[in-house]
Amino acid sequence: MSLIGRHLIDPNDLTLEETQQIIDLGLKIYKNPADYADVCKGKILGTLFYEPSTRTRLSFESAMLRLGGTILGFSDANTSAVKKGESIADTIRVLDDYADILVMRHPREGAPKLASQYSTVSLINGGDGGHQHPTQTLTDLITIQNYKGKLENLKVAFCGDLLFGRTVHSLLKSLSRYPNMSFILISPPELKIPYHLKDEILHNHNVEIIETNSLETYMPEIDILYMTRIQKERFFNEEEYVKLKDSFILSRDKLENAKKDMLVLHPLPRVNEISYDVDLDPRGKYFEQAKLGVYVRMALISLLLGVIEPC
Amino acid sequence: MSLIGRHLIDPNDLTLEETQQIIDLGLKIYKNPADYADVCKGKILGTLFYEPSTRTRLSFESAMLRLGGTILGFSDANTSAVKKGESIADTIRVLDDYADILVMRHPREGAPKLASQYSTVSLINGGDGGHQHPTQTLTDLITIQNYKGKLENLKVAFCGDLLFGRTVHSLLKSLSRYPNMSFILISPPELKIPYHLKDEILHNHNVEIIETNSLETYMPEIDILYMTRIQKERFFNEEEYVKLKDSFILSRDKLENAKKDMLVLHPLPRVNEISYDVDLDPRGKYFEQAKLGVYVRMALISLLLGVIEPC
Amino acid sequence: MSLIGRHLIDPNDLTLEETQQIIDLGLKIYKNPADYADVCKGKILGTLFYEPSTRTRLSFESAMLRLGGTILGFSDANTSAVKKGESIADTIRVLDDYADILVMRHPREGAPKLASQYSTVSLINGGDGGHQHPTQTLTDLITIQNYKGKLENLKVAFCGDLLFGRTVHSLLKSLSRYPNMSFILISPPELKIPYHLKDEILHNHNVEIIETNSLETYMPEIDILYMTRIQKERFFNEEEYVKLKDSFILSRDKLENAKKDMLVLHPLPRVNEISYDVDLDPRGKYFEQAKLGVYVRMALISLLLGVIEPC
Numbered sequence: 001m002s003l004i005g006r007h008l009i010d011p012n013d014l015t016l017e018e019t020q021q022i023i024d025l026g027l028k029i030y031k032n033p034a035d036y037a038d039v040c041k042g043k044i045l046g047t048l049f050y051e052p053s054t055r056t057r058l059s060f061e062s063a064m065l066r067l068g069g070t071i072l073g074f075s076d077a078n079t080s081a082v083k084k085g086e087s088i089a090d091t092i093r094v095l096d097d098y099a100d101i102l103v104m105r106h107p108r109e110g111a112p113k114l115a116s117q118y119s120t121v122s123l124i125n126g127g128d129g130g131h132q133h134p135t136q137t138l139t140d141l142i143t144i145q146n147y148k149g150k151l152e153n154l155k156v157a158f159c160g161d162l163l164f165g166r167t168v169h170s171l172l173k174s175l176s177r178y179p180n181m182s183f184i185l186i187s188p189p190e191l192k193i194p195y196h197l198k199d200e201i202l203h204n205h206n207v208e209i210i211e212t213n214s215l216e217t218y219m220p221e222i223d224i225l226y227m228t229r230i231q232k233e234r235f236f237n238e239e240e241y242v243k244l245k246d247s248f249i250l251s252r253d254k255l256e257n258a259k260k261d262m263l264v265l266h267p268l269p270r271v272n273e274i275s276y277d278v279d280l281d282p283r284g285k286y287f288e289q290a291k292l293g294v295y296v297r298m299a300l301i302s303l304l305l306g307v308i309e310p311c
Numbered sequence: 312m313s314l315i316g317r318h319l320i321d322p323n324d325l326t327l328e329e330t331q332q333i334i335d336l337g338l339k340i341y342k343n344p345a346d347y348a349d350v351c352k353g354k355i356l357g358t359l360f361y362e363p364s365t366r367t368r369l370s371f372e373s374a375m376l377r378l379g380g381t382i383l384g385f386s387d388a389n390t391s392a393v394k395k396g397e398s399i400a401d402t403i404r405v406l407d408d409y410a411d412i413l414v415m416r417h418p419r420e421g422a423p424k425l426a427s428q429y430s431t432v433s434l435i436n437g438g439d440g441g442h443q444h445p446t447q448t449l450t451d452l453i454t455i456q457n458y459k460g461k462l463e464n465l466k467v468a469f470c471g472d473l474l475f476g477r478t479v480h481s482l483l484k485s486l487s488r489y490p491n492m493s494f495i496l497i498s499p500p501e502l503k504i505p506y507h508l509k510d511e512i513l514h515n516h517n518v519e520i521i522e523t524n525s526l527e528t529y530m531p532e533i534d535i536l537y538m539t540r541i542q543k544e545r546f547f548n549e550e551e552y553v554k555l556k557d558s559f560i561l562s563r564d565k566l567e568n569a570k571k572d573m574l575v576l577h578p579l580p581r582v583n584e585i586s587y588d589v590d591l592d593p594r595g596k597y598f599e600q601a602k603l604g605v606y607v608r609m610a611l612i613s614l615l616l617g618v619i620e621p622c
Numbered sequence: 623m624s625l626i627g628r629h630l631i632d633p634n635d636l637t638l639e640e641t642q643q644i645i646d647l648g649l650k651i652y653k654n655p656a657d658y659a660d661v662c663k664g665k666i667l668g669t670l671f672y673e674p675s676t677r678t679r680l681s682f683e684s685a686m687l688r689l690g691g692t693i694l695g696f697s698d699a700n701t702s703a704v705k706k707g708e709s710i711a712d713t714i715r716v717l718d719d720y721a722d723i724l725v726m727r728h729p730r731e732g733a734p735k736l737a738s739q740y741s742t743v744s745l746i747n748g749g750d751g752g753h754q755h756p757t758q759t760l761t762d763l764i765t766i767q768n769y770k771g772k773l774e775n776l777k778v779a780f781c782g783d784l785l786f787g788r789t790v791h792s793l794l795k796s797l798s799r800y801p802n803m804s805f806i807l808i809s810p811p812e813l814k815i816p817y818h819l820k821d822e823i824l825h826n827h828n829v830e831i832i833e834t835n836s837l838e839t840y841m842p843e844i845d846i847l848y849m850t851r852i853q854k855e856r857f858f859n860e861e862e863y864v865k866l867k868d869s870f871i872l873s874r875d876k877l878e879n880a881k882k883d884m885l886v887l888h889p890l891p892r893v894n895e896i897s898y899d900v901d902l903d904p905r906g907k908y909f910e911q912a913k914l915g916v917y918v919r920m921a922l923i924s925l926l927l928g929v930i931e932p933c
Binding site: 353355357381383384385396397401402404405406408409410 | 892
């Protein structure tokens with residue numbers, strides 16, 4: 001099925017084949033960006049950020065500008081008609097005339113899904129509450145593909161806040177569709193992945209899950225270590241935040257027993273869950289990951305707009 | 312008189328002939344947008360929004376981008392030099408060097424007029440307090456022209472907050488210049504149009520005005536029903552707002568006695584003054600109206616910059 | 623040494639020769655802007671404003687757009703990852719992938735310097751606290767060059783808040799490197815230039831300094847009168863602000879004894895330190911100065927990106 005005009009709300013809206021198309025095109029653009037510098041000439045990307053997110057917004061904007069397109073939008077719900085009480089449906093029915101493709105970040109789960117039902121142009125979920133963040137997942141996947149050369153037969157560890165972290169949820173759901181995957185879920189007991197997600201992964205897919213509260217036990221077996229921030233804003237009281245935030249910090253010494261070609265990934269921003277000395281270790285690929293995020297978004301935008309044929 | 316370099320503060324700054332020029336060009340662009348995709352190459356639109364307005368700002372930005380131009384500006388007075396106590400005159404004398412054409416939204420009535428006196432480039436009023444909003448009026452006019460094929464001999468009803476609604480004031484003033492117009496003004500007694508505006512319309516023009524507080528009485532005669540929001544921010548107390556806000560709601564059943572080719576327009580955003588079931592009625596043209604707003608702004612920008620000859 | 627890929631944090635990061643290169647190219651672009659309308663095609667400027675500054679931000683954005691490049695960024699720390707506790711180092715290591723050149727405004731002194739150590743693309747300081755503002759200095763210098771034809775042998779007076787005003791500090795440091803300069807420093811005793819700056823200028827350079835609290839005494843000798851705002855936000859109490867803010871106001875009558883070809887400059891925004899009647903005097907060049915600021919930034923961006931050969 002063609003990707004032209006489609007919405008992307010959940011990473012699993014894409015089949016494995018479609019996902020691979022986007023990743024392959026992303027890596028092709030990464031190698032020869034100049035070949036794609038004008039493919040979106042005359043096209044407008046609308047960035048509808050009902051919640052601030054510098055990184056995601058600018059990553060999309062950079063992607064569109066590098067394709068020769070243009071951008072408009074808002075970076076904050078305060079500058080939008082929200083304050084006047086307009087429904088999302090109405091907002092989208094107007095904004096889809098202003099742009100050729102839309103990306104929406106919203107604090108409320110499900111808002112981008114709802115919006116997509118009213119949009120006449122492709123709408124991409126740029127993150128909705130604790131729910132999904134499909135382009136972060138594509139970013140994670142393209143990074144794994146680039147450095148591991150495959151998306152199967154991998155032992156992937158997730159560490160940190162696995163309860164609220166939407167990037168973890170999205171990536172777990174997506175990776176669990178690939179053959180022969182095994183997941184090590186490292187978190188404090190209070191921040192384990194939600195039951196429904198665990199059920200979904202275990203029931204539907206042939207995967208292995210280990211849950212632990214130790215960052216070190218399984219280190220030597222891990223192919224990919226996905227670290228996440230314990231987000232202050234997810235906690236209800238300061239005290240609990242302070243108690244937990246330092247529990248799962250990756251420092252360089254903890255990498256000693258790790259595989260030489262393990263990847264350390266992180267959706268960023270990090271606060272202190274990865275020590276700065278890990279930046280100097282060649283296994284730390286989180287900044288390369290952020291960079292690849294621009295290229296995978298270039299691929300996604302191009303395919304949804306239909307300005308490039310899939311590889 | 313040429314439109315090149317002119318300011319647009321009040322809809323009546325334009326003669327009927329100039330207004331028609333803009334509308335005709337807008338409809339021409341609407342039919343063949345690709346022909347105009349580069350006419351503003353190298354030109355910059357500055358959007359100076361001292362008060363947030365997603366819709367108006369993005370509509371202008373989309374218009375400029377679709378003409379091949381570029382945009383800069385601010386969407387919020389907080390990001391501007393206002394906080395440092397600079398006068399509007401000084402701000403404009405600097406910003407008119409940064410852009411080739413400016414649009415200004417300001418909470419204070421008269422601010423765009425003042426600004427235009429210091430600007431060396433065309434300045435468009437993007438809405439000033441409860442005063443004027445000339446490009447909304449052009450949007451309304453192009454929609455009427457498109458769906459009615461004329462701007463005269465019409466019975467136009469305005470419903471809602473007619474006291475504070477600047478879009479109503481601007482459109483009333485503009486329409487009252489056309490031959491053989493009749494206006495039905497539907498509002499609660501507290502929100503009737505200001506005396507001075509009524510006087511201006513009645514004294515200067517050969518028009519008929521009926522004032523009523525019933526949305527249904529004149530329904531069968533109406534050619535165009537212009538609905539408006541009762542803006543919460545115009546009220547001084549919550550209680551009065553709650554009492555009045557639901558008084559003048561258009562639902563689909565009320566349309567039963569209306570003409571088959573009546574147009575329902577609305578400057579948007581709507582809150583609940585038009586029920587969602589009206590969206591399904593072919594007479595509801597408010598989203599088409601928003602869309603045409605981009606094209607009439609493309610025409611306006613092109614003519615003020617002198618990059619296109621009038622039709 | 624080539625300017626390609628360099629950072630600009632302090633005006634004195636540039637040799638006199640490099641400064642002259644930028645000024646000369648700026649004046650060349652000013653005379654024939656159309657020749658440079660496409661030199662930055664495909665390049666992205668990232669504007670990272672951790673503190674709002676309409677004028678500086680839009681001046682950079684206008685410069686980049688007039689060179690055919692594009693822009694992205696934020697105008698306010700609220701829309702950035704700062705709130706999540708990310709370090710500047712991390713932010714820059716991501717953002718330098720999104721743009722080809724960066725400009726950073728930050729309330730904290732030294733932040734742009736720190737950022738530049740992590741940036742793989744040129745980073746320009748757009749003003750850091752009370753510290754430096756090198757592109758304002760370039761703006762001041764190009765204006766002096768344009769109207770005086772030289773940057774030496776000048777008697778330059780600075781009036782206003784000389785303690786906190788970073789534009790004064792930057793310009794003083796820069797001008798003190800030119801031959802045969804003399805400075806008249808006019809301020810209330812509480813707002814004299816910092817000792818360390820005075821020492822630096824006097825020890826390292828062959829310049830003359832006079833300190834006074836009278837705006838009129840030396841008026842007849844002055845070649846350039848650089849006025850500055852007494853910034854409300856620099857004061858700790860309202861009372862002291864009120865007492866001092868009107869002390870050093872330039873009105874047209876005070877210009878009577880001034881040289882006919884004196885220049886009055888001001889980094890803007892002004893509040894009331896220059897009376898409006900001075901705007902009508904041909905010596906008042908502060909709006910021309912703001913305009914030249916766009917052209918000198920066009921030159922700077924072009925040279926840092928290496929898209930134009932130096933004159």
